[in-house]
Amino acid sequence: MKTIIAACSQNLSGSRASLQTALRTLLAVPWPSQRDIGSALQLLAVLQWVLSFLLLGTVTLLVLICLLFTSLWPIPALYLAWIIFDWDTPEKGGRRMPGLRRWTVWKHFRDYFPVKLVKTHDLSPSHNYIIGSHPHGILCVGAFCNFITGSTGFEEMFPGIRPFLTTLAGNFRLPLFREYLMSGGEQPL
Incomplete structure (x- = not known):
């Protein structure tokens, strides 16, 4: 020594x-600099998004199945009753949670890629619009960041227009993941 x-x-x-x-x-x-901390927060924001997509529904389903065989069996039973009662909610527009859309984590998510929304034309809130996003795929970062999170200022640029993002209907059959998707404004296709 x-x-x-x-x-x-x-x-x-x-x-x-x-x-x-x-x-x-x-x-x-x-000590880490502000830039290092910002980069770490951006990476954590993207990591939570990817892990939510990959694991949230599957892990929740496995936990609920395991709980069925314990003294905590009422928890999965109540959730199953909730799913049956609430089965059509995703097709009817879901349940948005404005607080989830304004999470600070989404600003770090936006800055990681970086995603920017550019307004080229005014859109009347009295009409409905279909906006295509290409390239698209399983994890469509640009569309998710612009239309589901409040991080790019969509609501300020286009007041009165409520954006929705569509995804596969099977995603809404996974426990807890369906609530996560609906809270942001996603709907089944």
């Missing part, structure tokens, strides 16, 4: 002063 401390302090004497110098050197770890 004396050798390590002496090597760190550039002093081979091993005195109390060299020990203090070594500790100061070891504890002088540079």
Whole structure:
């Protein structure tokens, strides 16, 4: 230990002063800069989105199945009753949660890619519009960020227009994942 401390302090004497110098050197770890923290938050925002898509429904389903065989069986039973009662809600427009659309995490998500919404024309809120997004796929970042999150300012640019994003109807059969999708304004196709 004396050798390590002496090597760190550039002093081979091993005195109390060299020990203090070594500790100061070891504890002088540079703090992450604002940019590093911002990059980490952006990465975490994207990671939560991808993991929600990949794991939320499947893991919730497995947990509910496991709970059926424990003393907590009323939890999956109540959720099953809720799903049956609430079966048609996704087709009827779902349940938006404005608070979820305004999460700060979506601003970090937007900045990771970066996604920008450019207004080229005024749209009347008295009409319905179908907006195509290409390229599209399983995880359509641009459409999700612009129409489901409030991070790009869609509601300010086009007041009175409520955007919806469509996805596969099977996604709305997975427990808890369906609530997550509906809360942002997604609907089955």
